[in-house]
Amino acid sequence: MADSKHPANKPQTRLLQPGHDTGSNFRSLSSAVERASTVVFPDVAALRQRDWRDETQYAYGLSGTPTTRRLARKIAMLEAGEHCLLLPSGLAAISLTMLSLLKSGDHVLLPENAYEPAIEFAKFLQSQYGIGLDFYDPLDTASLQFTPATRLLWVETPGSVSMEVADLPALNRLAKAHGALVAVDATWAASIAMRPLELGADISIQALTKYQSGGSDVLMGSIVTRDKQLHQRLALTHMQSGTGVSPEDCNIVLRSLPHYKLRYEAQDASARKIASWLLQQPAVAAVLHPALESAPGHDIWQRDFSAAASLFSIILQPHIPQTAIDHFVDQLQLFHIGFSWGGSHSLALPFEMRNIRKSWPYKGGLVRLYIGLEDTDDLIADLAQALNSLLT
Numbered sequence: 001m002a003d004s005k006h007p008a009n010k011p012q013t014r015l016l017q018p019g020h021d022t023g024s025n026f027r028s029l030s031s032a033v034e035r036a037s038t039v040v041f042p043d044v045a046a047l048r049q050r051d052w053r054d055e056t057q058y059a060y061g062l063s064g065t066p067t068t069r070r071l072a073r074k075i076a077m078l079e080a081g082e083h084c085l086l087l088p089s090g091l092a093a094i095s096l097t098m099l100s101l102l103k104s105g106d107h108v109l110l111p112e113n114a115y116e117p118a119i120e121f122a123k124f125l126q127s128q129y130g131i132g133l134d135f136y137d138p139l140d141t142a143s144l145q146f147t148p149a150t151r152l153l154w155v156e157t158p159g160s161v162s163m164e165v166a167d168l169p170a171l172n173r174l175a176k177a178h179g180a181l182v183a184v185d186a187t188w189a190a191s192i193a194m195r196p197l198e199l200g201a202d203i204s205i206q207a208l209t210k211y212q213s214g215g216s217d218v219l220m221g222s223i224v225t226r227d228k229q230l231h232q233r234l235a236l237t238h239m240q241s242g243t244g245v246s247p248e249d250c251n252i253v254l255r256s257l258p259h260y261k262l263r264y265e266a267q268d269a270s271a272r273k274i275a276s277w278l279l280q281q282p283a284v285a286a287v288l289h290p291a292l293e294s295a296p297g298h299d300i301w302q303r304d305f306s307a308a309a310s311l312f313s314i315i316l317q318p319h320i321p322q323t324a325i326d327h328f329v330d331q332l333q334l335f336h337i338g339f340s341w342g343g344s345h346s347l348a349l350p351f352e353m354r355n356i357r358k359s360w361p362y363k364g365g366l367v368r369l370y371i372g373l374e375d376t377d378d379l380i381a382d383l384a385q386a387l388n389s390l391l392t
Protein backbone atom coordinates (compact mmCIF):
# COMPACT_ATOMS: atom_id res chain seq x y z
CA MET A 1 0.00 0.00 0.00
CA ALA A 2 3.02 2.30 0.19
CA ASP A 3 3.11 5.33 -2.13
CA SER A 4 5.16 4.52 -5.23
CA LYS A 5 6.80 6.27 -8.17
CA HIS A 6 8.49 9.13 -6.40
CA PRO A 7 12.17 9.65 -5.67
CA ALA A 8 11.90 10.46 -1.95
CA ASN A 9 12.90 7.75 0.51
CA LYS A 10 12.73 9.25 3.98
CA PRO A 11 9.32 8.87 5.71
CA GLN A 12 9.15 12.60 6.48
CA THR A 13 9.52 13.49 2.77
CA ARG A 14 7.25 10.73 1.56
CA LEU A 15 4.63 11.95 4.02
CA LEU A 16 4.42 15.21 2.12
CA GLN A 17 3.75 13.64 -1.28
CA PRO A 18 0.21 14.69 -2.20
CA GLY A 19 -0.74 11.12 -3.20
CA HIS A 20 -3.54 11.82 -5.69
CA ASP A 21 -5.42 8.65 -6.37
CA THR A 22 -8.22 9.65 -8.73
CA GLY A 23 -8.16 10.26 -12.46
CA SER A 24 -8.97 13.97 -11.94
CA ASN A 25 -6.60 16.58 -13.41
CA PHE A 26 -7.14 18.84 -10.35
CA ARG A 27 -3.91 19.20 -8.40
CA SER A 28 -3.44 20.77 -4.96
CA LEU A 29 -1.24 20.20 -1.92
CA SER A 30 -4.17 19.71 0.42
CA SER A 31 -6.24 16.63 0.96
CA ALA A 32 -9.90 16.55 -0.11
CA VAL A 33 -12.52 15.26 2.32
CA GLU A 34 -14.41 12.60 0.40
CA ARG A 35 -17.47 11.65 2.42
CA ALA A 36 -19.83 8.78 1.64
CA SER A 37 -22.23 6.37 3.18
CA THR A 38 -23.53 5.34 -0.27
CA VAL A 39 -20.89 4.41 -2.80
CA VAL A 40 -22.39 4.12 -6.28
CA PHE A 41 -21.41 1.60 -8.93
CA PRO A 42 -21.34 2.43 -12.64
CA ASP A 43 -23.36 -0.70 -13.50
CA VAL A 44 -24.57 -4.01 -12.07
CA ALA A 45 -21.53 -5.85 -13.40
CA ALA A 46 -19.29 -3.59 -11.28
CA LEU A 47 -21.59 -4.16 -8.29
CA ARG A 48 -21.33 -7.94 -8.74
CA GLN A 49 -17.54 -7.81 -9.15
CA ARG A 50 -16.93 -5.91 -5.90
CA ASP A 51 -14.49 -7.60 -3.54
CA TRP A 52 -14.01 -6.22 -0.02
CA ARG A 53 -10.44 -7.62 0.02
CA ASP A 54 -9.39 -5.41 -2.90
CA GLU A 55 -8.03 -2.19 -1.36
CA THR A 56 -8.32 -0.35 -4.68
CA GLN A 57 -12.10 -0.77 -4.79
CA TYR A 58 -14.78 1.23 -2.99
CA ALA A 59 -18.07 -0.39 -2.01
CA TYR A 60 -19.51 1.23 1.13
CA GLY A 61 -18.64 4.26 3.23
CA LEU A 62 -17.63 2.16 6.23
CA SER A 63 -14.89 0.35 4.33
CA GLY A 64 -13.27 3.59 3.18
CA THR A 65 -13.24 6.58 0.87
CA PRO A 66 -10.19 8.06 -0.91
CA THR A 67 -9.59 10.28 2.17
CA THR A 68 -9.49 7.42 4.66
CA ARG A 69 -7.38 5.27 2.32
CA ARG A 70 -4.92 8.16 1.85
CA LEU A 71 -4.38 8.34 5.61
CA ALA A 72 -4.15 4.53 5.89
CA ARG A 73 -1.42 4.43 3.22
CA LYS A 74 0.58 7.12 5.03
CA ILE A 75 0.34 5.36 8.40
CA ALA A 76 1.35 2.01 6.80
CA MET A 77 4.35 3.76 5.25
CA LEU A 78 5.36 5.46 8.53
CA GLU A 79 5.12 2.13 10.36
CA ALA A 80 7.19 0.33 7.69
CA GLY A 81 4.18 -1.89 7.04
CA GLU A 82 2.06 -2.85 4.05
CA HIS A 83 -1.53 -2.68 5.29
CA CYS A 84 -3.35 -0.36 7.66
CA LEU A 85 -6.82 -0.42 9.16
CA LEU A 86 -8.18 2.75 10.73
CA LEU A 87 -10.56 2.61 13.69
CA PRO A 88 -12.52 5.16 15.71
CA SER A 89 -10.05 5.08 18.64
CA GLY A 90 -6.83 3.50 19.83
CA LEU A 91 -8.87 1.34 22.17
CA ALA A 92 -11.00 0.12 19.25
CA ALA A 93 -7.78 -0.90 17.45
CA ILE A 94 -6.73 -2.84 20.57
CA SER A 95 -10.06 -4.59 21.10
CA LEU A 96 -10.57 -5.41 17.41
CA THR A 97 -7.12 -7.03 17.25
CA MET A 98 -7.89 -9.26 20.24
CA LEU A 99 -11.39 -10.04 18.96
CA SER A 100 -10.12 -10.98 15.49
CA LEU A 101 -7.30 -13.24 16.60
CA LEU A 102 -8.71 -15.04 19.63
CA LYS A 103 -11.50 -17.59 20.01
CA SER A 104 -12.82 -19.66 22.93
CA GLY A 105 -10.12 -21.97 24.27
CA ASP A 106 -7.24 -19.78 23.02
CA HIS A 107 -4.82 -18.11 25.40
CA VAL A 108 -3.32 -14.60 25.40
CA LEU A 109 -0.40 -13.12 27.35
CA LEU A 110 -0.47 -9.48 28.41
CA PRO A 111 2.18 -7.41 30.21
CA GLU A 112 1.18 -6.27 33.71
CA ASN A 113 1.88 -2.66 32.72
CA ALA A 114 -0.37 -2.57 29.61
CA TYR A 115 -2.84 0.28 29.00
CA GLU A 116 -5.51 -0.49 31.59
CA PRO A 117 -8.53 -0.59 29.22
CA ALA A 118 -6.62 -3.19 27.14
CA ILE A 119 -6.29 -5.32 30.27
CA GLU A 120 -9.99 -4.81 31.03
CA PHE A 121 -10.96 -5.90 27.49
CA ALA A 122 -8.82 -9.06 27.78
CA LYS A 123 -10.54 -9.81 31.11
CA PHE A 124 -13.92 -9.33 29.41
CA LEU A 125 -12.93 -11.84 26.69
CA GLN A 126 -11.84 -14.23 29.42
CA SER A 127 -15.11 -14.04 31.34
CA GLN A 128 -17.48 -13.90 28.35
CA TYR A 129 -15.78 -16.21 25.84
CA GLY A 130 -13.46 -18.48 27.83
CA ILE A 131 -10.24 -17.07 26.41
CA GLY A 132 -7.31 -17.90 28.70
CA LEU A 133 -5.41 -14.90 30.03
CA ASP A 134 -2.13 -14.61 31.87
CA PHE A 135 0.04 -11.65 32.68
CA TYR A 136 3.82 -11.37 32.47
CA ASP A 137 6.46 -9.10 33.94
CA PRO A 138 7.56 -6.86 31.04
CA LEU A 139 11.10 -6.70 32.43
CA ASP A 140 11.50 -10.48 32.80
CA THR A 141 11.15 -12.65 29.69
CA ALA A 142 11.39 -15.75 31.93
CA SER A 143 7.99 -14.81 33.42
CA LEU A 144 6.05 -15.58 30.22
CA GLN A 145 3.93 -18.69 30.62
CA PHE A 146 3.13 -19.90 27.10
CA THR A 147 0.67 -22.76 26.79
CA PRO A 148 -0.08 -24.86 23.68
CA ALA A 149 -3.15 -22.61 23.27
CA THR A 150 -1.25 -19.29 23.32
CA ARG A 151 -2.14 -17.50 20.10
CA LEU A 152 -1.27 -13.93 20.94
CA LEU A 153 1.48 -12.18 22.86
CA TRP A 154 0.55 -8.59 23.68
CA VAL A 155 3.35 -6.05 24.11
CA GLU A 156 3.30 -2.41 25.06
CA THR A 157 6.66 -0.70 25.22
CA PRO A 158 7.30 1.37 27.18
CA GLY A 159 4.33 0.32 29.29
CA SER A 160 1.61 2.79 30.18
CA VAL A 161 2.46 4.83 33.27
CA SER A 162 5.27 2.54 34.56
CA MET A 163 7.33 3.46 31.45
CA GLU A 164 9.29 0.19 31.62
CA VAL A 165 10.83 -0.77 28.27
CA ALA A 166 10.37 -4.40 27.20
CA ASP A 167 12.82 -6.45 25.11
CA LEU A 168 10.67 -6.65 21.98
CA PRO A 169 13.14 -8.65 19.83
CA ALA A 170 13.43 -11.27 22.62
CA LEU A 171 9.63 -11.36 23.03
CA ASN A 172 9.24 -11.81 19.27
CA ARG A 173 11.65 -14.76 19.29
CA LEU A 174 9.82 -16.41 22.20
CA ALA A 175 6.42 -15.94 20.55
CA LYS A 176 7.67 -17.36 17.22
CA ALA A 177 9.05 -20.40 19.03
CA HIS A 178 5.58 -20.98 20.52
CA GLY A 179 3.63 -20.26 17.34
CA ALA A 180 2.00 -17.09 18.72
CA LEU A 181 1.48 -13.77 16.97
CA VAL A 182 2.93 -10.58 18.51
CA ALA A 183 0.83 -7.40 18.67
CA VAL A 184 2.49 -4.24 19.98
CA ASP A 185 0.80 -1.10 21.26
CA ALA A 186 3.42 1.35 19.97
CA THR A 187 1.55 4.57 20.65
CA TRP A 188 4.42 6.09 22.64
CA ALA A 189 6.93 5.49 19.83
CA ALA A 190 4.50 7.00 17.28
CA SER A 191 6.38 5.47 14.26
CA ILE A 192 9.25 7.84 15.08
CA ALA A 193 11.12 6.42 18.05
CA MET A 194 10.65 2.74 17.11
CA ARG A 195 8.71 0.68 14.54
CA PRO A 196 7.63 -2.74 15.90
CA LEU A 197 7.39 -4.44 12.49
CA GLU A 198 11.06 -3.66 11.85
CA LEU A 199 11.90 -5.48 15.10
CA GLY A 200 9.96 -8.58 14.04
CA ALA A 201 6.47 -8.03 15.49
CA ASP A 202 3.43 -9.06 13.44
CA ILE A 203 1.06 -6.22 14.29
CA SER A 204 1.64 -2.61 15.29
CA ILE A 205 -1.18 -0.73 16.96
CA GLN A 206 -1.32 2.96 17.66
CA ALA A 207 -3.66 5.55 19.07
CA LEU A 208 -3.41 8.19 16.33
CA THR A 209 -5.37 10.22 18.87
CA LYS A 210 -2.01 11.27 20.33
CA TYR A 211 0.86 12.96 18.42
CA GLN A 212 -0.46 12.20 14.93
CA SER A 213 -3.69 14.12 15.46
CA GLY A 214 -1.90 16.53 17.80
CA GLY A 215 -4.81 18.77 18.70
CA SER A 216 -6.50 16.87 21.59
CA ASP A 217 -9.66 16.82 19.49
CA VAL A 218 -9.69 13.60 17.42
CA LEU A 219 -9.90 9.96 18.44
CA MET A 220 -8.48 7.37 16.04
CA GLY A 221 -6.57 4.09 16.03
CA SER A 222 -4.53 2.14 13.51
CA ILE A 223 -3.56 -1.51 13.01
CA VAL A 224 -0.59 -2.02 10.69
CA THR A 225 0.65 -5.35 9.33
CA ARG A 226 2.89 -6.68 6.56
CA ASP A 227 1.30 -10.08 6.04
CA LYS A 228 -1.68 -9.93 3.69
CA GLN A 229 -3.53 -12.91 5.17
CA LEU A 230 -3.17 -11.53 8.69
CA HIS A 231 -4.42 -8.16 7.46
CA GLN A 232 -7.44 -9.83 5.88
CA ARG A 233 -8.31 -11.64 9.14
CA LEU A 234 -8.31 -8.27 10.89
CA ALA A 235 -10.08 -6.54 7.98
CA LEU A 236 -12.95 -9.05 8.06
CA THR A 237 -13.69 -8.24 11.72
CA HIS A 238 -13.24 -4.55 10.93
CA MET A 239 -15.88 -4.80 8.22
CA GLN A 240 -18.24 -7.01 10.23
CA SER A 241 -18.04 -4.81 13.32
CA GLY A 242 -18.72 -1.60 11.40
CA THR A 243 -15.75 0.19 12.94
CA GLY A 244 -14.97 2.57 10.06
CA VAL A 245 -13.75 6.13 10.58
CA SER A 246 -15.00 9.55 9.57
CA PRO A 247 -13.24 11.15 6.56
CA GLU A 248 -13.46 14.50 8.43
CA ASP A 249 -11.44 13.04 11.29
CA CYS A 250 -8.97 11.48 8.84
CA ASN A 251 -8.53 14.87 7.23
CA ILE A 252 -7.71 16.46 10.60
CA VAL A 253 -4.99 13.84 11.11
CA LEU A 254 -3.78 14.29 7.50
CA ARG A 255 -3.37 18.04 8.16
CA SER A 256 -1.33 17.41 11.32
CA LEU A 257 0.90 14.62 10.00
CA PRO A 258 3.43 16.75 8.06
CA HIS A 259 4.58 18.48 11.27
CA TYR A 260 4.03 15.77 13.86
CA LYS A 261 7.70 14.64 13.72
CA LEU A 262 8.82 18.22 14.44
CA ARG A 263 6.45 18.40 17.40
CA TYR A 264 7.56 14.97 18.64
CA GLU A 265 11.25 15.93 18.47
CA ALA A 266 10.78 19.34 20.10
CA GLN A 267 8.68 17.83 22.88
CA ASP A 268 11.22 15.01 23.32
CA ALA A 269 14.01 17.57 23.87
CA SER A 270 11.88 19.58 26.29
CA ALA A 271 10.78 16.48 28.24
CA ARG A 272 14.35 15.22 28.61
CA LYS A 273 15.46 18.59 30.00
CA ILE A 274 12.55 18.58 32.45
CA ALA A 275 13.10 14.92 33.41
CA SER A 276 16.79 15.60 34.17
CA TRP A 277 15.85 18.64 36.24
CA LEU A 278 13.23 16.65 38.17
CA LEU A 279 15.84 14.00 39.00
CA GLN A 280 17.71 16.66 41.03
CA GLN A 281 14.69 17.72 43.11
CA PRO A 282 14.66 16.56 46.76
CA ALA A 283 10.93 15.71 46.72
CA VAL A 284 11.42 13.38 43.71
CA ALA A 285 12.58 9.82 44.45
CA ALA A 286 12.78 8.57 40.82
CA VAL A 287 12.09 9.72 37.28
CA LEU A 288 10.74 7.00 34.99
CA HIS A 289 11.86 8.35 31.63
CA PRO A 290 13.36 5.66 29.34
CA ALA A 291 16.14 8.00 28.15
CA LEU A 292 17.48 8.37 31.72
CA GLU A 293 20.11 5.83 32.70
CA SER A 294 18.35 5.08 35.99
CA ALA A 295 15.03 4.19 34.30
CA PRO A 296 13.84 0.57 34.03
CA GLY A 297 14.67 -0.84 30.60
CA HIS A 298 16.96 2.09 29.66
CA ASP A 299 19.54 -0.23 28.01
CA ILE A 300 16.84 -1.72 25.79
CA TRP A 301 15.49 1.73 24.95
CA GLN A 302 19.00 2.75 23.92
CA ARG A 303 19.36 -0.32 21.72
CA ASP A 304 15.91 -0.31 20.07
CA PHE A 305 14.66 3.30 20.11
CA SER A 306 15.97 6.41 18.38
CA ALA A 307 13.91 9.01 20.28
CA ALA A 308 11.47 9.35 23.19
CA ALA A 309 7.92 10.60 23.56
CA SER A 310 7.32 13.46 25.99
CA LEU A 311 5.28 11.24 28.34
CA PHE A 312 6.98 10.00 31.51
CA SER A 313 6.34 9.48 35.21
CA ILE A 314 7.88 10.62 38.46
CA ILE A 315 7.89 8.92 41.84
CA LEU A 316 7.71 11.18 44.86
CA GLN A 317 9.47 10.51 48.15
CA PRO A 318 7.69 7.78 50.16
CA HIS A 319 6.93 10.07 53.13
CA ILE A 320 4.78 12.36 50.94
CA PRO A 321 1.12 11.36 51.42
CA GLN A 322 -1.34 11.02 48.51
CA THR A 323 -3.24 14.11 49.67
CA ALA A 324 -0.06 16.20 49.29
CA ILE A 325 0.61 14.65 45.86
CA ASP A 326 -2.93 15.55 44.75
CA HIS A 327 -2.31 19.07 46.07
CA PHE A 328 0.96 19.24 44.06
CA VAL A 329 -0.97 18.40 40.86
CA ASP A 330 -3.66 20.94 41.74
CA GLN A 331 -0.98 23.60 42.31
CA LEU A 332 0.38 23.29 38.75
CA GLN A 333 -0.68 26.25 36.64
CA LEU A 334 0.54 25.23 33.17
CA PHE A 335 -0.19 21.50 33.40
CA HIS A 336 -3.80 20.50 32.85
CA ILE A 337 -5.40 17.48 34.53
CA GLY A 338 -6.51 15.03 31.83
CA PHE A 339 -5.85 11.57 30.41
CA SER A 340 -5.40 11.78 26.65
CA TRP A 341 -1.92 13.05 25.78
CA GLY A 342 -0.27 13.90 22.43
CA GLY A 343 -1.62 17.44 22.00
CA SER A 344 0.05 20.82 22.47
CA HIS A 345 -0.78 21.22 26.16
CA SER A 346 1.11 19.77 29.10
CA LEU A 347 -0.75 17.38 31.40
CA ALA A 348 -0.30 15.91 34.88
CA LEU A 349 -2.14 13.02 36.56
CA PRO A 350 -1.61 11.07 39.80
CA PHE A 351 -1.60 7.29 39.13
CA GLU A 352 -1.56 4.20 41.29
CA MET A 353 0.83 1.45 40.07
CA ARG A 354 1.28 -0.52 43.27
CA ASN A 355 -1.82 -2.68 42.73
CA ILE A 356 -1.04 -3.22 39.03
CA ARG A 357 2.60 -4.31 38.90
CA LYS A 358 3.32 -7.30 41.18
CA SER A 359 7.00 -6.42 41.63
CA TRP A 360 6.72 -2.63 41.81
CA PRO A 361 9.87 -1.48 43.63
CA TYR A 362 8.80 2.10 44.43
CA LYS A 363 7.14 3.10 47.70
CA GLY A 364 6.21 6.69 46.85
CA GLY A 365 3.23 8.01 44.88
CA LEU A 366 3.40 8.43 41.10
CA VAL A 367 2.54 11.38 38.87
CA ARG A 368 2.48 10.99 35.10
CA LEU A 369 3.59 14.07 33.15
CA TYR A 370 3.02 14.86 29.52
CA ILE A 371 5.19 17.71 28.19
CA GLY A 372 3.47 19.84 25.58
CA LEU A 373 4.71 22.75 23.49
CA GLU A 374 4.91 25.42 26.20
CA ASP A 375 8.34 26.95 26.85
CA THR A 376 10.53 24.44 28.74
CA ASP A 377 11.78 26.95 31.32
CA ASP A 378 8.24 28.07 32.10
CA LEU A 379 7.24 24.44 32.68
CA ILE A 380 10.23 23.94 34.99
CA ALA A 381 9.30 27.10 36.93
CA ASP A 382 5.75 25.81 37.27
CA LEU A 383 6.92 22.40 38.53
CA ALA A 384 9.33 24.15 40.94
CA GLN A 385 6.60 26.25 42.54
CA ALA A 386 4.28 23.22 42.86
CA LEU A 387 7.08 21.05 44.31
CA ASN A 388 7.71 23.80 46.86
CA SER A 389 4.18 23.30 48.12
CA LEU A 390 5.23 19.72 49.07
CA LEU A 391 8.01 20.99 51.31
CA THR A 392 5.91 23.48 53.26
Ligand SMILES: Cc1ncc(COP(=O)(O)O)c(C=O)c1O
Pocket: 088, 089, 090, 091, 092, 115, 160, 185, 187, 188, 206, 207, 208, 209, 219, 220, 221, 339, 340, 341
Ligand atom coordinates in the same frame (compact mmCIF):
# COMPACT_ATOMS: atom_id res chain seq x y z
C1 LIG B 1 -0.62 3.52 25.19
C2 LIG B 1 -2.02 3.80 24.78
N1 LIG B 1 -2.65 2.96 23.95
C3 LIG B 1 -3.91 3.17 23.56
C4 LIG B 1 -4.63 4.25 23.99
C5 LIG B 1 -6.06 4.42 23.57
O1 LIG B 1 -6.22 5.46 22.69
P1 LIG B 1 -7.64 6.17 22.48
O2 LIG B 1 -7.72 7.25 23.50
O3 LIG B 1 -7.58 6.67 21.08
O4 LIG B 1 -8.69 5.12 22.65
C6 LIG B 1 -4.04 5.15 24.87
C7 LIG B 1 -4.79 6.33 25.38
O5 LIG B 1 -4.39 7.03 26.26
C8 LIG B 1 -2.71 4.92 25.28
O6 LIG B 1 -2.09 5.73 26.15
